[in-house]
Amino acid sequence: MSGCSVSNPSSPPLARLRPGRPSWLSPKVARTEILGGLVVALALIPEAISFSIIAGVDPSVGLFASFTMAVVISVVGGRSAMISAATGAMALVVAPLAREHGLGHLVAAVILGGVFQVLLGSLGVARLMRFVPRSVMVGFVNALAIMIFMAQVPELIDVPWQVYPLFAAGLVIMVLFPKLTKVIPAPLVSIVALTSLTIAAGIAVPTVGDKGSLPSSLPVPGVPDVPFTLDTLGLIAPYALAFALVGLMESLMTAKLVDDITDTRSNKTRESIGQGIANIVTGFFGGMGGCAMIGQTMINVKTSGARTRLSTFLAGVFLMVLCIAFGPLVSQIPMAALVAVMVLVAFGTFDWHSIAPTTLKRMPTGEILVMVVTVAIVVATDNLAIGVVVGTITAMVIFARRVAHLADVTAITDPDGGQVVYHVTGELFFASSNDLVYRFDYTADPDKVVIDLTDAHIWDASTVATLDAITTKYEAKGKSVEIVGLNEHSAAMHGKLTGELVGSH
Numbered sequence: 046m047s048g049c050s051v052s053n054p055s056s057p058p059l060a061r062l063r064p065g066r067p068s069w070l071s072p073k074v075a076r077t078e079i080l081g082g083l084v085v086a087l088a089l090i091p092e093a094i095s096f097s098i099i100a101g102v103d104p105s106v107g108l109f110a111s112f113t114m115a116v117v118i119s120v121v122g123g124r125s126a127m128i129s130a131a132t133g134a135m136a137l138v139v140a141p142l143a144r145e146h147g148l149g150h151l152v153a154a155v156i157l158g159g160v161f162q163v164l165l166g167s168l169g170v171a172r173l174m175r176f177v178p179r180s181v182m183v184g185f186v187n188a189l190a191i192m193i194f195m196a197q198v199p200e201l202i203d204v205p206w207q208v209y210p211l212f213a214a215g216l217v218i219m220v221l222f223p224k225l226t227k228v229i230p231a232p233l234v235s236i237v238a239l240t241s242l243t244i245a246a247g248i249a250v251p252t253v254g255d256k257g258s259l260p261s262s263l264p265v266p267g268v269p270d271v272p273f274t275l276d277t278l279g280l281i282a283p284y285a286l287a288f289a290l291v292g293l294m295e296s297l298m299t300a301k302l303v304d305d306i307t308d309t310r311s312n313k314t315r316e317s318i319g320q321g322i323a324n325i326v327t328g329f330f331g332g333m334g335g336c337a338m339i340g341q342t343m344i345n346v347k348t349s350g351a352r353t354r355l356s357t358f359l360a361g362v363f364l365m366v367l368c369i370a371f372g373p374l375v376s377q378i379p380m381a382a383l384v385a386v387m388v389l390v391a392f393g394t395f396d397w398h399s400i401a402p403t404t405l406k407r408m409p410t411g412e413i414l415v416m417v418v419t420v421a422i423v424v425a426t427d428n429l430a431i432g433v434v435v436g437t438i439t440a441m442v443i444f445a446r447r448v449a450h451l452a453d454v455t456a457i458t459d460p461d462g463g464q465v466v467y468h469v470t471g472e473l474f475f476a477s478s479n480d481l482v483y484r485f486d487y488t489a490d491p492d493k494v495v496i497d498l499t500d501a502h503i504w505d506a507s508t509v510a511t512l513d514a515i516t517t518k519y520e521a522k523g524k525s526v527e528i529v530g531l532n533e534h535s536a537a538m539h540g541k542l543t544g545e546l547v548g549s550h
Contacts, residue, residue: 067353067355068352068353074352074353075355076228077349077350077351077352077356078351078352078353078355078356078359079355079356079359080229080230080233080349081126081230081344081345081349081350081351081356081359081360082345082351082355082356082357082358082359082360082362082363083233083359083360083363084230084232084233084236084344084345084348084349084386085128085341085344085345085349085356085360085363086359086360086361086362086363086364086366086367087233087236087367087375087378087383088232088340088341088344088383088386088387089111089115089128089130089338089341089360089364090108090253090256090259090364090367090368090375091253091256091380091383092111092130092131092338092340092341093107093108093110093111093130093131093364094107094108094253094256094257095107095133095256096131096132096133096135096136096333097131097136097257097333098256098257099133099136099137099140100136100137100139100140100143100151100333101140101143101144102143102148102151102333103257104256104257104258104259104260105258105259105260105264106148106331106332106333107131107136107332107333108131108259108260108364108365108368109260109264109327109330109331109332110130110131110327110332110333110334110335111130111131111332111335111361111364112264112332112361112362112364112365113264113323113326113327113330113332113361114129114130114131114323114324114327114332114334114335114361115128115129115130115357115358115360115361115364116358116361116362117319117322117323117326117327118319118320118323118357119354119355119357119358119361120354120358121315121318121319121322121323122315122316122319122320122323122354122357123300123311123312123313123314123315123316123317123319124299124300124303124304124311124312124313124316124337125309125311125352125353125354125357126303126307126342126345126346126351126352126353126354126356126357127296127299127300127303127311127316127337127342127345127346127357128337128338128341128342128344128345128357128360129296129320129323129335129336129337129338129357130335130338130341130360130361131332131333131334131335132295132335132336132337132338133196133427134291134292134295134336134427134428134429134430135288135291135292135333135334135335135336136333137427137428138284138287138288138291139151139154139155139284139288139333139334141284142154142280142281142284143333146280148270148331149269149270149271150269150271150277150280150281151333152269152328152331152332152333153269153271153277153281153328154281154284154285154288155285155288155324155327155328155332155333155334156269156324156325156328156329157278157281157282157285158284158285158286158288158289158292158321158324158334159289159320159321159322159323159324159325159326159327159328159334160285160321160325161285161286161288161289161321162289162292162293162317162318162320162321162324163318163321163322163325164321165289165290165293165317165321166293166314166315166316166317166318166319166320166321167314167318169314170293170317171293171297171313171314171316171317172313172314174297174298174301174313176437176441177298177301177433177437178412178415178437178440179412180412180413180415180416180419180436180440181415181416181419181433181436181437181440182298182301182302183396183399183416183419184415184416184417184418184419184420184423184432184436185298185302185419185423185429185432185433185436186302186394186395186396187395187396187399187400187416187420188419188420188423188424188429188432189339189340189394189423189429190391190392190394190395190396191391191395191420191423191424192423192424192427192429193339193340193387193390193391193394194387194388194391194392195424196387197384197387197388197391200251200380200381200384201384204250204251205249205250205251207248207249207250208250208251208379208380208381209381211239211242211243211248211250211379211381211382211385212381212384212385212388213385214235214238214239214385215235215236215239215381215382215384215385215386216385216388216389218231218234218235218238218239219231219232219234219235219385219386219389220389222234222235227350230348230349230350231348232344232348232349232386232389235382235385235386236378236382236383236386239379239381239382239385240377240378240379240382243377243379244377248379250379250380250381251379251380251381252376252377252378252379252380253375253376253377253378253380253383254375254376254377255380256380259368259369259372259375259376260365260368260369261368261369261372262369263365263369264330264331264332265330265331266329266330267329267330267331268329269328288324288334289321290430291336291428291430292320292324292334292335292336293317293320293336294429294430294433294434295336295337295339295429295430296316296317296320296336296337297313297316297317298429298433299337299338299339299342300313300316300337301313302339302342303342303346306346306347307346307352320336320337323335339394339429340387340390340391341360343390343393343394344386344390345357345360347390347393347394348386348389348390348393399416411440411443411444411447412440414439414443415436415439415440415443416436418435418436418439419432419433419435419436419439420432422435422436445474445475445476446476448471448472448474448476448477449474449476449477449480450477451470451471451472451477452469452470452471452472452473452477452478452481452501453469453470453471454467454468454469454470454481454484454485455467455468455470456468456486458491459491462491463491463492463493464491464492464493464494464495465490465491465493465494465495466495466497467484467485467494467495467496467497468497468499468500469481469496469497469498469500469501470500470501471500471501472501472502472504473498473501473502473503473504473508473511474504474505474507474508475505475507475508478507478508478511479507479511481508481511481512481515482511482514482515482518485515485518485519487518487519487522487524488522490519490524491524492523492524492525493524493525493527494519494524494525494526494527495526495527495528495529496512496515496526496527496528496529497529497530498528498529498530498531498532498535499529499530500530501530501535502532502534502535503531503534503535503538503539505538506538506542506546509538509539509542509543509546510542510546512528512539512543513543513544513546516528
């Protein structure tokens with residue numbers, strides 16, 4: 046994945062500090078982290094408000110969630126520089142609960158979902174990430190780029206004509222400004238410049254304030270206003286479990302993507318548990334919960350070059366500072382400026398190499414299909430988690446079919462016709478062993494049959510059942526069967542299961 050496998054060349058090198066001393070104490074690194082956190086905070090505000098609307102709650106609920114998620118995950122998470130906040134996927138999961146039963150039940154589901162995430166993380170659910178193939182990861186990256194872009198399209202439809210030159214100007218600034226200097230993130234320059242222009246010239250265009258009102262005070266901790274009964278638990282549990290699974294899926298996939306971009310390895314188990322802790326805290330502060338935010342993470346890591354927990358922490362802190370202390374000014378930021386930032390992020394996130402004609406010619410058809418299926422499902426369902434699951438299942442099915450064809454059987458009959466030796470090669474499991482029973486000539490073979498598995502491996506009970514079926518067919522014709530060449534693992538499985546898989550009738 047060429048678009049995601051190397052470090053961002055524009056990111057500043059970490060200063061050489063004494064062992065054990067945080068890298069962000071370096072002035073150069075600290076400046077990058079602070080500015081990165083500020084840009085992310087500005088981009089978080091309209092997103093959090095929009096997701097609150099999706100969930101059917103007050104904008105402050107989404108903003109409080111983004112604040113607490115970012116601050117807490119910066120301490121307890123396992124992936125530095127990744128941004129966690131209120132997200133659209135999580136909002137969609139809890140929206141029916143909020144609509145039908147109110148905010149109290151939503152908050153209770155968020156807390157319980159956090160508990161589920163801590164339990165799943167402790168049980169090692171993060172290790173399942175090893176089963177996500179590269180083709181699914183490429184599809185995930187391309188799908189999220191498409192989703193980021195598509196989320197901006199409504200902001201460019203049925204708007205005053207002034208939005209379009211502002212949007213174009215924002216893109217030009219972000220493309221050209223880094224050629225002058227990379228000390229200040231280009232998105233921050235673009236946002237400040239376009240906001241100053243619209244205020245000074247009195248240009249009437251959609252602004253952040255049009256999305257909803259900003260909070261004027263910090264969130265206060267409290268207990269969800271719900272009956273503490275088994276009925277309540279039964280009501281919120283399904284939503285909480287879906288919340289936990291979707292959140293972990295998106296967070297772990299985003300963490301893996303950041304690992305590839307930064308050429309570093311993160312602790313996925315710690316990230317899983319950290320996501321749960323952050324959601325528990327968020328719930329007690331009245332937030333709608335969340336998970337890793339892909340778009341804002343790309344702004345932080347790829348665009349701003351941030352690499353430490355400081356940027357994540359400051360993104361949450363700056364979010365509240367901007368809302369409470371500079372609310373009137375922030376409300377005047379034109380949406381065109383933020384849309385330009387997100388469109389450029391989408392363009393930079395997409396793995397263009399994966400769809401280049403030269404790449405497609407060399408890639409196996411099955412892997413191209415998996416990538417396309419992943420992208421199609423994500424775009425159709427607007428859910429990255431569903432796309433990843435379906436893509437992974439598709440990849441496993443294709444792999445199983447491919448491996449199944451590698452199993453082969455050749456027969457060698459002794460010159461005197463006393464016995465026949467069947468050499469079986471390949472990986473024997475449910476897909477490859479199902480047709481194995483038809484590869485033997487039960488009628489014409491001599492009385493002694495040897496099945497040589499020296500170059501084969503038994504993986505499951507289906508294969509043992511198939512070998513039992515073959516033996517039974519020969520014995521029914523009065524012929525003996527000897528199975529030889531089993532390796533240690535195959536012999537142990539065969540010895541434990543043979544004759545035990547078919548009950549008496």
